[in-house]
Amino acid sequence: MARNSPGGDGVTRGFPADLVSDASPWGDVGKWDWTNEGTHTFSDGVAQAFQGINWTSRNTALADSLQVKASGLEIGITASESSSQYYWTTQTGPIVFASLSDIVSGYSLKDTIVIQCVMDSDVTIQSGNESNQHVYGGLIVFDGGYGGSGGGNWYQANWYRQLSSSTNYYHARYGGGTVSGGGVPYVIGDTGGGAPAFIEMTIYPATGWASAMSPNASIQDPHSVSTGVYYGNMETALPKDIGSGGGNTSPGTNPDFTLRPSNIKVGMWAAYYTATGVRGSEVTVTFKKFRVLKRKA
């Protein structure tokens, strides 16, 4: 592209195209429109390629439906399945995930990544014991752990609702922690209306993260959403001193964070948790889109 010099010297100079045509600091590195992907029913632990990336489900038996179909990537949970949740090292919510290093070529600690999804959520409530029933769905970043003793290396941003109330919440939480009650901390924000339909997580180098969520069901520019914005850190392996982990706290060595490019997975999940008593309701979370962006160097 050519532009006249603002200096008015009459000289026409060439400018690199990326300086004049794309001011965004973010570049798409992967996107999935689940409503246009081939239909597929997941089997637990069996990878299926979409857009050339392997996606795997876990906790599949705790879902009534875990499939890609015309309406999107659907995770449906009924009262027939046992209770599921993400709490501390309990990671039983049905999930579909991929390795971030498969999506982001050359992914390293230098990279800042954003993951986004557009989703629908639907609840069918049967009366009785609603206050003890809780439903969730959204995005997660983790090391691939799952099940009743999943290791606790995860953080997530998602929709949350207690079935005794019509209030929909933005919800962010992290796993693990070595102290008593380490699974308790979380943050909720009343959406003031419907469930979050757009969720974004920024994955900073090492284990820092930020979320943003909105009831607006469209893909939006990174860091442009001002609701459901929460920040956290998920680090269980390192002491307070910076270093490499494993007892080595010498500055300058390669950090060995709990979550790092070699083990980070990104996923979409749902859960239906019953604290006590009967459960009789249903929840379906349908992911329409999933997008991964990388901040340009």
Added chain:
Amino acid sequence: MWNQTTIMAAIDSAKDDYGSPVTTVEVSFAGDDLRLAFKGDGGSLLAAYSVDTDGELTRVGD
């Protein structure tokens, strides 16, 4: 003692005590007690509560 149901009950109790609408609640833990922080726009602290395992509510930090 603490699960999602008991935590939500504690939040509802604290909201009743606070008396004004609250949109953002941060939940943490101190010893056996639950700590609740009500946050306003920009992350400003509106009120903080401690809830013991018997469900007794104490407003803290005032």
